[in-house]
Amino acid sequence: MTITIKDIAQKAGVSFSTVSKALRNSPLVQDTTKRKILTIAEEMGYQPNIAARRLVSKKSWAVGVVWPSVERATPSILITLINEELEKHDYTTLLSMNKIDSAIEVFTRFQTDAILIFYDRDSSFIEQMPYQTNIPILYYGMSGQTPYPTIDVGRGEAIRLAVEHLARLGHQRIAYLGEPSYIDQLQQEKIGAYMDEMDSRNMDKTVVPIHSMESHDGYIAAIQVLQSERRPTAIISGSYDLTRGILRAAAELKLDVPKQLSVVSYDHIPQMAELELPITSVGVDVKRIAGVIAEKLVQLTANQSESPGDVIRLRPELVQRASTSAPNVF
Amino acid sequence: MTITIKDIAQKAGVSFSTVSKALRNSPLVQDTTKRKILTIAEEMGYQPNIAARRLVSKKSWAVGVVWPSVERATPSILITLINEELEKHDYTTLLSMNKIDSAIEVFTRFQTDAILIFYDRDSSFIEQMPYQTNIPILYYGMSGQTPYPTIDVGRGEAIRLAVEHLARLGHQRIAYLGEPSYIDQLQQEKIGAYMDEMDSRNMDKTVVPIHSMESHDGYIAAIQVLQSERRPTAIISGSYDLTRGILRAAAELKLDVPKQLSVVSYDHIPQMAELELPITSVGVDVKRIAGVIAEKLVQLTANQSESPGDVIRLRPELVQRASTSAPNVF
DNA sequence: AATTTTAATAACAACGTTGTTAATTTGATT
DNA sequence: AATCAAATTAACAACGTTGTTATTAAAATT
Numbered sequence: 001m002t003i004t005i006k007d008i009a010q011k012a013g014v015s016f017s018t019v020s021k022a023l024r025n026s027p028l029v030q031d032t033t034k035r036k037i038l039t040i041a042e043e044m045g046y047q048p049n050i051a052a053r054r055l056v057s058k059k060s061w062a063v064g065v066v067w068p069s070v071e072r073a074t075p076s077i078l079i080t081l082i083n084e085e086l087e088k089h090d091y092t093t094l095l096s097m098n099k100i101d102s103a104i105e106v107f108t109r110f111q112t113d114a115i116l117i118f119y120d121r122d123s124s125f126i127e128q129m130p131y132q133t134n135i136p137i138l139y140y141g142m143s144g145q146t147p148y149p150t151i152d153v154g155r156g157e158a159i160r161l162a163v164e165h166l167a168r169l170g171h172q173r174i175a176y177l178g179e180p181s182y183i184d185q186l187q188q189e190k191i192g193a194y195m196d197e198m199d200s201r202n203m204d205k206t207v208v209p210i211h212s213m214e215s216h217d218g219y220i221a222a223i224q225v226l227q228s229e230r231r232p233t234a235i236i237s238g239s240y241d242l243t244r245g246i247l248r249a250a251a252e253l254k255l256d257v258p259k260q261l262s263v264v265s266y267d268h269i270p271q272m273a274e275l276e277l278p279i280t281s282v283g284v285d286v287k288r289i290a291g292v293i294a295e296k297l298v299q300l301t302a303n304q305s306e307s308p309g310d311v312i313r314l315r316p317e318l319v320q321r322a323s324t325s326a327p328n329v330f
Numbered sequence: 331m332t333i334t335i336k337d338i339a340q341k342a343g344v345s346f347s348t349v350s351k352a353l354r355n356s357p358l359v360q361d362t363t364k365r366k367i368l369t370i371a372e373e374m375g376y377q378p379n380i381a382a383r384r385l386v387s388k389k390s391w392a393v394g395v396v397w398p399s400v401e402r403a404t405p406s407i408l409i410t411l412i413n414e415e416l417e418k419h420d421y422t423t424l425l426s427m428n429k430i431d432s433a434i435e436v437f438t439r440f441q442t443d444a445i446l447i448f449y450d451r452d453s454s455f456i457e458q459m460p461y462q463t464n465i466p467i468l469y470y471g472m473s474g475q476t477p478y479p480t481i482d483v484g485r486g487e488a489i490r491l492a493v494e495h496l497a498r499l500g501h502q503r504i505a506y507l508g509e510p511s512y513i514d515q516l517q518q519e520k521i522g523a524y525m526d527e528m529d530s531r532n533m534d535k536t537v538v539p540i541h542s543m544e545s546h547d548g549y550i551a552a553i554q555v556l557q558s559e560r561r562p563t564a565i566i567s568g569s570y571d572l573t574r575g576i577l578r579a580a581a582e583l584k585l586d587v588p589k590q591l592s593v594v595s596y597d598h599i600p601q602m603a604e605l606e607l608p609i610t611s612v613g614v615d616v617k618r619i620a621g622v623i624a625e626k627l628v629q630l631t632a633n634q635s636e637s638p639g640d641v642i643r644l645r646p647e648l649v650q651r652a653s654t655s656a657p658n659v660f
Numbered sequence: 661a662a663t664t665t666t667a668a669t670a671a672c673a674a675c676g677t678t679g680t681t682a683a684t685t686t687g688a689t690t
Numbered sequence: 691a692a693t694c695a696a697a698t699t700a701a702c703a704a705c706g707t708t709g710t711t712a713t714t715a716a717a718a719t720t
Contacts, residue, residue, distance in 0.1 A: 051381040052676035095425035382706035
């Protein structure tokens with residue numbers, strides 16, 4: 001049997017509304033009574049019933065995260081951080097692995113206070129809009145795709161920073177290692193920026209294509225390109241996992257990083273600094289992303305009808321570490 | 331503004347209790363009325379409020395899954411299938427990535443009808459027991475660890491099957507490639523079974539250790555062991571990911587599978603048959619695991635106080651595919 | 661046509677909580 | 691001691707739904 005505030009009220013010899021107030025730390029109840037009630041509640045192992053609370057207060061203190069592709073490891077670090085961040089605001093994070101539309105339906109039924117949707121190459125988010133829900137939605141992906149508030153971390157700009165950094169160091173042969181997928185627009189944006197930026201500098205482009213984003217794909221592709229005729233002096237990697245593969249390949253081929261090969265990686269995560277060799281990386285700090293997302297979500301739960309389709313653009317930055325230097329010219 | 335049954339009632343010109351019954355397809359309301367109400371509900375985009383429903387009917391039709399290590403890719407296939415399976419029973423799956431204790435608290439507050447907990451090397455499940463919740467818990471891991479109903483897929487027995495199969499084919503030098511982690515009991519169980527089974531046949535044991543379970547780890551380890559003095563004629567792989575690495579290594583070393591190297595892999599998943607070379611594998615079919623888990627969960631939601639600490643043991647099986655044959659003895 | 665049975669709908673209480681309003685107790689002021 | 695204000699607690703309505711009971715309308719029986 002579940003313990004309710006009525007049980008506590010009976011034991012404490014007060015009315016249940018007093019218990020409710022005491023538990024919510026209302027100033028309307030005396031300190032001594034409050035303490036007494038609190039101890040009794042603790043003793044009895046009371047857990048508030050969200051359903052009842054939600055019903056009257058219109059708040060569930062939960063945020064739903066739509067995550068159709070649990071398999072993909074990439075955003076898991078981000079999700080973990082968002083979860084932590086939301087906890088600070090007293091929000092609970094619930095994940096659904098259903099397709100976007102049915103996940104939204106679930107969260108609508110459960111009346112979460114906000115919904116976060118990740119860009120997903122496999123779920124045609126846009127086609128199904130607008131969704132039938134009155135819960136505020138936040139979209140993490142590219143701007144201009146949806147009428148919902150969006151957080152865009154400027155993947156293109158990040159890659160531009162990488163090219164610029166390497167060019168400034170004097171590199172001429174800069175390769176990009178990543179997935180040239182025509183379905184994944186996030187990858188497209190990065191490669192597009194690489195192309196653009198290289199063109200504008202009149203430098204030869206080399207895109208080393210991979211089929212999947214696992215570390216081993218990076219390894220294979222790197223082995224190949226690093227053994228080619230005109231080996232690049234620098235590689236821009238599309239992600240952390242790929243970078244790990246590239247480093248392994250370089251080590252195996254006895255190429256010194258950064259003396260013989262500079263490496264810049266997309267993804268601004270702490271792990272970049274903890275590799276055998278700390279890696280120069282570009283992107284928005286994942287902690288910052290998580291912070292901004294959490295904050296925006298909390299904000300959305302509050303103001304019902306503010307800033308409908310606005311876009312928050314986060315400026316990526318380059319963090320120089322040990323993996324880049326001027327090319328070894330001889 | 332959310333649409334409630336009262337809104338529908340007004341529009342349909344009936345009482346709200348009739349609407350409630352109509353929506354639940356009760357025989358107590360006339361067919362014509364029922365149809366009318368159903369169309370209006372559809373038109374208005376009605377979504378039932380779970381909180382209210384839960385409050386009165388004591389059912390949320392949701393199952394909470396505790397999944398602290400979202401990063402780990404392994405069980406994601408399983409979770410996806412469980413989700414599908416539960417949907418057939420009209421249940422919604424909610425994931426929480428919090429630590430076990432706080433995830434349980436969340437699900438208790440949300441009053442899910444059952445909780446599923448995965449073995450997790452990082453969360454000390456046992457230490458914190460018993461948990462303060464009245465929601466039935468199902469544990470997916472090793473039997474004998476908890477007082478909760480447990481589903482055990484006999485990882486040890488699976489590996490024994492693999493050894494037996496290879497031995498019967500005439501292999502003498504059978505290596506095991508996997509993680510000999512002293513924290514991960516699931517891996518321990520597999521390696522332990524390998525040791526045992528090899529000992530009882532008086533065969534030399536070779537455990538090829540890896541540090542992580544990614545495909546690249548399998549690749550590296552396989553390259554190493556396959557170039558060693560007394561190369562094994564067969565490898566038992568601890569997981570699907572590792573197996574992929576092993577196959578790449580074999581291809582690279584121009585070793586023919588199965589003529590020069592037999593491979594048996596743990597994990598009974600469809601992907602095993604879809605690799606370049608279909609792989610002989612051991613384990614319980616992941617679909618069956620999902621089915622059994624879902625069924626047990628549904629059952630737990632029904633009978634409050636039945637079969638408290640029982641264990642469901644699933645018998646693993648060996649599916650012979652193209653990756654195993656008698657060793658090439660010359 | 662009057663009565664009984666059945667079908668269909670309406671009314672109402674509950675679920676556990678919060679917020680508002682009403683009642684009581686306590687303390688201060690005369 | 692009587693009155694008023696403040697502090698504290700109790701009572702009650704509401705949230706959206708379900709299940710039970712009461713009411714009404716229609717059909718069947720006499």
